Amino acid sequence: MAQAVGEPRLPCYSPKKAFRLLLWAYGASFAEKLQRERENTVYLKGIPFPENIQITNSEALAAESADMLVVATPAQAVRETLHRIHQTALSGKTLVNLSKGIEVKTGLRISQVIRQVHPEVQDEQIAILYGPSHAEEVCTEHPTTVVAASTCLETAKLVQDTFITPMFRVYVNDDVIGVEIGGSVKNIMAIAAGISDGLGFGDNAKAAIITRGIAEISRLGARLGANPLTFAGLAGIGDLVVTCSSRHSRNRYVGEMIGKGKSLDEIIQSMEMIAEGVETTRAVAALSKELNVDMPITQSVYEMLFEGKPVKQAVYELMTRDPKFELS
Numbered sequence: 001m002a003q004a005v006g007e008p009r010l011p012c013y014s015p016k017k018a019f020r021l022l023l024w025a026y027g028a029s030f031a032e033k034l035q036r037e038r039e040n041t042v043y044l045k046g047i048p049f050p051e052n053i054q055i056t057n058s059e060a061l062a063a064e065s066a067d068m069l070v071v072a073t074p075a076q077a078v079r080e081t082l083h084r085i086h087q088t089a090l091s092g093k094t095l096v097n098l099s100k101g102i103e104v105k106t107g108l109r110i111s112q113v114i115r116q117v118h119p120e121v122q123d124e125q126i127a128i129l130y131g132p133s134h135a136e137e138v139c140t141e142h143p144t145t146v147v148a149a150s151t152c153l154e155t156a157k158l159v160q161d162t163f164i165t166p167m168f169r170v171y172v173n174d175d176v177i178g179v180e181i182g183g184s185v186k187n188i189m190a191i192a193a194g195i196s197d198g199l200g201f202g203d204n205a206k207a208a209i210i211t212r213g214i215a216e217i218s219r220l221g222a223r224l225g226a227n228p229l230t231f232a233g234l235a236g237i238g239d240l241v242v243t244c245s246s247r248h249s250r251n252r253y254v255g256e257m258i259g260k261g262k263s264l265d266e267i268i269q270s271m272e273m274i275a276e277g278v279e280t281t282r283a284v285a286a287l288s289k290e291l292n293v294d295m296p297i298t299q300s301v302y303e304m305l306f307e308g309k310p311v312k313q314a315v316y317e318l319m320t321r322d323p324k325f326e327l328s
């Protein structure tokens with residue numbers, strides 16, 4: 001974009017931080033490819049790695065040499081990945097989770113999975129970094145805001161300090177439950193929003209999904225002990241808006257293809273990347289039943305994805321439920 005004469009120049013490019021980064025990649029051949037090409041041509045083509053990133057396929061090396069570990073595998077793979085790390089490697093270290101989802105086989109949030117696999121890790125060592133942050137925009141330094149949550153504010157602030165740049169603004173929160181529920185359950189709403197797009201519905205329908213979606217997310221969060229205000233924040237409405245409206249969203253894409261009549265299997269086969277909302281729909285549909293929390297959009301997405309309910313029938317059923325009081 002042309003810059004107007006006299007307009008102050010934005011300090012667009014963040015000063016590089018002096019951290020040494022070791023990226024653990026899944027699969028030896030993928031790790032070698034990344035190290036050789038110095039670029040992730042599969043996921044972020046055209047973005048060269050900064051010089052301070054090295055790649056490894058050794059989880060032992062990655063964990064032992066780090067002061068801070070960042071977990072960013074697909075949610076359902078966090079458990080098996082952490083199992084490969086020896087407990088002594090985590091002593092006194094901060095673990096930052098980016099992975100968004102609820103584990104299907106246990107119904108646990110990712111911080112709970114971390115604690116279950118590594119009981120020696122204390123809650124105070126764990127932080128969650130969530131928010132509206134598509135990698136495609138972060139890596140081109142478009143302004144992005146996220147939230148670092150930990151039960152220990154010092155840990156949240158350490159993560160804030162570590163990740164913040166002029167184009168990547170990090171807030172802190174102590175509501176781990178709210179941040180994890182907001183950032184994970186929004187993926188189900190993104191599938192619903194995509195289905196709406198695939199059916200050719202418009203802005204009214206999208207706004208309805210976002211608004212009734214956050215109501216549903218808040219109900220589940222409140223039942224689990226979250227602070228309701230967190231859902232007005234970056235891992236609540238922020239994450240929800242971006243995922244329901246972005247062209248980068250994989251979950252919205254899955255929904256759009258479902259809305260256009262494709263089967264879930266063929267959509268997933270055709271994708272290189274993970275759409276967390278699919279498995280999280282399974283987990284949250286079960287959790288909402290177990291906890292007796294009314295989550296009609298989640299239930300409907302579950303029926304469309306896994307029980308073959310026709311999309312138009314699902315929309316009709318959602319729209320003709322008993323009339324309700326808005327704030328219930």
Ligand SMILES: NC(=O)C1=CN([C@@H]2O[C@H](COP(=O)(O)OP(=O)(O)OC[C@H]3O[C@@H](n4cnc5c(N)ncnc54)[C@H](O)[C@@H]3O)[C@@H](O)[C@H]2O)C=CC1
Pocket residue numbers: 025026030043072073074075077081098099100101133134135136272273274276
């Ligand atoms: N891409 C994005 O913009 C954002 C992603 N996230 C979250 O980060 C997590 C990862 O997302 P992406 O990097 O986008 O996914 P992706 O699908 O692009 O990459 C996932 C990575 O996990 C690896 N992987 C696959 N199976 C694995 C296994 N069994 N064990 C360990 N690693 C395995 C793959 O090799 C790949 O490098 C997800 O939970 C996502 O919701 C959060 C914020 C933004």
Ligand SMILES: O=C(CO)COP(=O)(O)O
Pocket residue numbers: 100131132133134187190239242243248249250251252274275276
């Ligand atoms: O959580 C995300 C952005 O903040 C990624 O969402 P999608 O997986 O839907 O692309």
